[in-house]
Amino acid sequence: MATALAPAQPMLVNASRFRAAHAAEWERLERLVSRIEKRSIRALNDDDLLALPLLYRSALSSLSVARETSLDRSLVVYLEQLCTRAYFQLYGVPTSALSQLGRFFVHSWPAAMQALWRETLVASLLTVAAAIVGYVLVRGDPSWFFGIVGDGMAQGRDPSASVETLRQTLYGKHSDMLATFAAYLFTHNAQIAIFAFALGFAFAVPTVLLIVYNGLMLGAFMAVFVPKGLGYNFTGWIMIHGTTELFAIIIAGAAGFRIGTAIAFPGRQARSDSAVQAGRTGATAMGGAVVMLAVAGLLEGIGRQTVLDDLSRYGIGLTMLGAWLLYFYLPRSRNGVVPA
Amino acid sequence: MAWFRRNRDSKRPKGPPSLRRSFVTPEGVDLQIELGGAGVRAAAFMLDALAMLILLIIATIVIALLLVASKETAFGILWLIGFFVLRNGWFTLFEMGGRGATPGKRIMGLRVVARDGARLTGGAVITRNAMREIEVFLPLSFLAAQTAQGLADSFLTIFALCWSGIFLFFPLFNRDRLRIGDVLAGTWVVRTVRGELGSDLAISVARERRVFSEAALSLYGVYELQTLEEVLRSGREDAIATVAATIRRKAGIADDADDRGFLSDYYAALCVRLERGLMVGRRRADKFA
Numbered sequence: 001m002a003t004a005l006a007p008a009q010p011m012l013v014n015a016s017r018f019r020a021a022h023a024a025e026w027e028r029l030e031r032l033v034s035r036i037e038k039r040s041i042r043a044l045n046d047d048d049l050l051a052l053p054l055l056y057r058s059a060l061s062s063l064s065v066a067r068e069t070s071l072d073r074s075l076v077v078y079l080e081q082l083c084t085r086a087y088f089q090l091y092g093v094p095t096s097a098l099s100q101l102g103r104f105f106v107h108s109w110p111a112a113m114q115a116l117w118r119e120t121l122v123a124s125l126l127t128v129a130a131a132i133v134g135y136v137l138v139r140g141d142p143s144w145f146f147g148i149v150g151d152g153m154a155q156g157r158d159p160s161a162s163v164e165t166l167r168q169t170l171y172g173k174h175s176d177m178l179a180t181f182a183a184y185l186f187t188h189n190a191q192i193a194i195f196a197f198a199l200g201f202a203f204a205v206p207t208v209l210l211i212v213y214n215g216l217m218l219g220a221f222m223a224v225f226v227p228k229g230l231g232y233n234f235t236g237w238i239m240i241h242g243t244t245e246l247f248a249i250i251i252a253g254a255a256g257f258r259i260g261t262a263i264a265f266p267g268r269q270a271r272s273d274s275a276v277q278a279g280r281t282g283a284t285a286m287g288g289a290v291v292m293l294a295v296a297g298l299l300e301g302i303g304r305q306t307v308l309d310d311l312s313r314y315g316i317g318l319t320m321l322g323a324w325l326l327y328f329y330l331p332r333s334r335n336g337v338v339p340a
Numbered sequence: 341m342a343w344f345r346r347n348r349d350s351k352r353p354k355g356p357p358s359l360r361r362s363f364v365t366p367e368g369v370d371l372q373i374e375l376g377g378a379g380v381r382a383a384a385f386m387l388d389a390l391a392m393l394i395l396l397i398i399a400t401i402v403i404a405l406l407l408v409a410s411k412e413t414a415f416g417i418l419w420l421i422g423f424f425v426l427r428n429g430w431f432t433l434f435e436m437g438g439r440g441a442t443p444g445k446r447i448m449g450l451r452v453v454a455r456d457g458a459r460l461t462g463g464a465v466i467t468r469n470a471m472r473e474i475e476v477f478l479p480l481s482f483l484a485a486q487t488a489q490g491l492a493d494s495f496l497t498i499f500a501l502c503w504s505g506i507f508l509f510f511p512l513f514n515r516d517r518l519r520i521g522d523v524l525a526g527t528w529v530v531r532t533v534r535g536e537l538g539s540d541l542a543i544s545v546a547r548e549r550r551v552f553s554e555a556a557l558s559l560y561g562v563y564e565l566q567t568l569e570e571v572l573r574s575g576r577e578d579a580i581a582t583v584a585a586t587i588r589r590k591a592g593i594a595d596d597a598d599d600r601g602f603l604s605d606y607y608a609a610l611c612v613r614l615e616r617g618l619m620v621g622r623r624r625a626d627k628f629a
Contacts, residue, residue: 013542013611026537034534040438060369069618071611073566074538074573081535084363084371088532091366092453092460093438100436100462108463183417187424191473194428198473201520259524272523276455279524283467 015072022062026082029055033085041093056086104284112284113328119254119261126208127215127250134219139227148220157221163228170230170237171308182301189245189293193252197286200256203264207256214249236310239317240303245296247324248289255282255289292324361516363457376450376529378511387444392430396423427477431469436462441532451532464525471521479504538573542608550605556591557613563626565614568607572600 032052035043044052063079070076113120137144142159149158157169192210199206218238225234262278263271299316307313359375376384399422407415434442440452440460452468454460479501511517522528560568571579577599584599587606596602617624 014615016540016542019540057367060367064369071562071565071614073569078535078537080372081533084373087365087371088453104462180413180416183420187420194470194473198471275524276526279467280463283470284463286470287466
């Protein structure tokens, strides 16, 4: 059978008409989106900025129409990709770093801490209980000390050390490496805080172990210093930075508890929703704990080496603790707060 | 309308699990986004790890040289803080930026977005990357520790590898390729594809088009039409010749030695016919419909 021929006709199908009518808009949208993707939203002038949402909506409606009326798959796929790119530029982009940082300190961090009060309390009680256990264990049998505190950590501060050596460790100066020491302490502790948070995923069990171990060490050291009559001095030595540092570790642990319990006991929520909520709250608190550890590193590396008077050490430590507590738990208005 | 959905699902052919997910914008349009597959994600991570390693090595050498030259302890601090920021900040800071992607992800065409379509918040980014500690760095440090001690305790090594393997291969065990960090942060990683708009195949041509009989045009449905579109766009001569021969044989049309012209005319004519059906609500999905 031979094929008949028909004269050329313009615009056979919908896709052609549709392309002719809207291609210019799509191209403009694509140019704008590409410019934002390559540089930033600031690369657009006012006209383009005002046109962007309109172009986006018209592309979306083009997509809906094309899906229903056109069989040109290349057109539909193109519009899908274009709309997705535009969507992420319009809706998915985080706000600027500076405003995010501002909101973190003004709203998100205290809000996360208030939401975590129960876990924070539990972590504090665990630390205290573990410290008491550590103290009692080492007082009862000094050999426990080496089981709890590693040799590297003890640095000669063990039960057999003389009063003079111990006093030296509390008031001695190692001024040569002050700042380096502070930096080392900060990075080391911050890494542990992040670990305590992340390990909460395993139903919080490793986090509990970490918190308990931290308390045990504290108690073991107390048991070395207190019998030598240095309890008051040691408390001052540890307090100047410890109120901040231990608090930060407790917060990181609390964040880990929150994740673990949210996954194990989601309550009325779906498990995944509960995990997401706990994860975001916990991460905010954990990020704050890293900031606190930076402060603690400065207090420990510099403050403690330069402030040698016990009373000042107590004063600084208690002031810091009071400041943190006020900052976190002082009731404030929740107007206009967007959850992190 | 649960019964309706089930009904439609059962009709769909059982293919390999797709990575396309429905994603409805506030305007009510389903964008059908495509998730990043495990292979692409792993490649992106490798690129990032490589970049971090190179940066670390270069920075270490430079700082070491400066330290030796000046005997200034500030460089030691710089290294310590720099290492910390690199380890914990590389992913977080890049993903918090406007692009929602680390350099590795950008190269592989990936982007982190919130699963609910909302703004990607700092809290979510910190969560998804803090979990890398137990997903990546923990197994690495286990391995490093074991290598340092020799293989004295192989049972512990095996246990540690199993434990970290659970986290490492977690994305392979769920439909949406979520890492543990993604699960907790409420994010997922999508592909950012930038396609060009293909040319219009049914555009008006300054020549006469072939006319096809009703019988020849009623052979195929939308699925075949779009396959034909792919063949025409790919421009592979052997594929075009095969498809043209098949259509001619089925429709009983004589060979006129112009395969491409024949196929584009057939495409246009079929498209017109199927679109007319669409207009009156008759969507012929494929040739069996």
